[in-house]
Amino acid sequence: MxxxxxxxxxxxxxxxxxxxxxxxxxxxxxxxxxxxxxxxxxxxxxxxxxxxxxxxxxxxxxxxxxxxxxxxxxxxxxxxxxxxxxxxxxxxxxxLSYPVLAATRWRHQLVGPMREIAEMSTGNVTLAVMSGDQFVQVQTIGDPISFPHIPEPGITGPLHRSASGRALLSLLEGQELYDKLAELRLRFPEEFATHAEDTAASIARCREEGFCASYGDWRPNIVALSTPLGETEDGLRVALSCGLPRFRAREDVVENDLGPRLAEAAKSIRMMGIFKSPYFVG
CATH class of the missing domain: 1.10.10.10 (Winged helix-like DNA-binding domain superfamily/Winged helix DNA-binding domain)
Known part of the structure; x- marks a missing residue:
């Protein structure tokens, strides 16, 4: 092991x-x-x-x-x-979803920065929040026509095998993180074991470098990057993510250019005062 x-x-x-x-x-x-x-x-x-x-x-x-x-x-x-x-x-x-979206008015303040990232990366940019054992996208910006799937608010995905999910997990600390991992292992034992190494590395990378990357762990035809933003005043954990079709995602660009830029964008967004910054951010 x-x-x-x-x-x-x-x-x-x-x-x-x-x-x-x-x-x-x-x-x-x-x-x-x-x-x-x-x-x-x-x-x-x-x-x-x-x-x-x-x-x-x-x-x-x-x-x-x-x-x-x-x-x-x-x-x-x-x-x-x-x-x-x-x-x-x-x-x-x-x-049923309207009251939830209406309560997340802060997402509209991030449309501008998200559009800049989408144009810079030629990818789709999303805001995801943690909900139980999944993440849920609440805002999307980009070009859905040329994308492998339709990135719309309401899309859900796994916490333990996606960039968005792992960035959200990095926002948890102590017993809260332990309890969430125990839940994921109990619900998805085989997937948890298969992706445990990448999940642990991604949590550590988000805390140390400000972002993580996933090469098809959730959707095989998508390369995704994600950065933890923080927590809203009503307790929602939020991550900012960028997805690219795998056929045009170069690993060196993802790791050395897009990832660090996404982490810098997160720093700028935190200065807007919308989120309580992660405990690991100085």
């Missing part, structure tokens, strides 16, 4: 985590509500429609239960059926 893996696992060993369903206290949770939300969570930018049978297979539910849940979600306006009878998310679901 390598040093990075050893350190990350030692930190996870020091953490405490209890997943839903592992405690008697979870009797207070609504399993029906959880199943309905799990259906909504299946949809993403690469899989935007599902048949009843596929939802049942993915979630390990019987078809009758899925049918009942989907009918309820359709009645509430969160699902719709297309011409082939597949279930798709309905536009009304965007209404």
């Amino acid at each position: 390598s040093d990075g893996k050893t350190i990350l696992n030692q930190w996870a060993d020091a953490g405490e985590c209890e997943l839903p369903g592992e405690s008697a206290t979870d009797q207070a949770l609504s399993s029906t509500l959880m199943k309905g939300l799990e259906i909504l969570a299946l949809f993403n930018d690469q899989e935007d429609r599902f048949a009843n049978s596929e939802i049942a297979r993915r979630l390990g539910l019987n078809r009758a239960t899925v049918s009942r849940l989907c009918k309820t979600l359709m009645h509430m306006g969160y699902l719709r059926r297309d011409m082939k009878g597949n279930f798709r998310l309905a536009p009304r679901i965007l209404g």
Whole structure:
């Protein structure tokens, strides 16, 4: 076992985590509500429609239960059926995200600096916040037409195998970091082990050099860089990231030019007073 893996696992060993369903206290949770939300969570930018049978297979539910849940979600306006009878998310679901986006008005102050980075790198620039075991993008700037995926607010990704996620992890310290790593290891044991070395190195690099890079760990056709910005007054951890299609991302440019520039941009943004600076920033 390598040093990075050893350190990350030692930190996870020091953490405490209890997943839903592992405690008697979870009797207070609504399993029906959880199943309905799990259906909504299946949809993403690469899989935007599902048949009843596929939802049942993915979630390990019987078809009758899925049918009942989907009918309820359709009645509430969160699902719709297309011409082939597949279930798709309905536009009304965007209404659930509006209050969250409206509460992050600070992101609009960063559009200018983000656009400068996008033009300088010819990439897509995003703001990501930590949410549970994932990051969520809340602002994007760039050229989605020429990009391998559509970088829109609402995209989620893993904390333990992405540049954005690792930058966000670097903002945690002490027991909070240990608990988060314990949760990630419990939820994703194989992925955690596979990416532990890179995750540990990226956390250390963010704290020492101000940025980290990922070469296709999350999406194989994207090279991404990320820098930790800090914490908002209402407790959101925020990272600034830049993504490039892998076919035109030169490693020497990423490591020696774009990465340091992104870290410098983060320093300038922190001077705006929007974020509480990371504890490791002097």
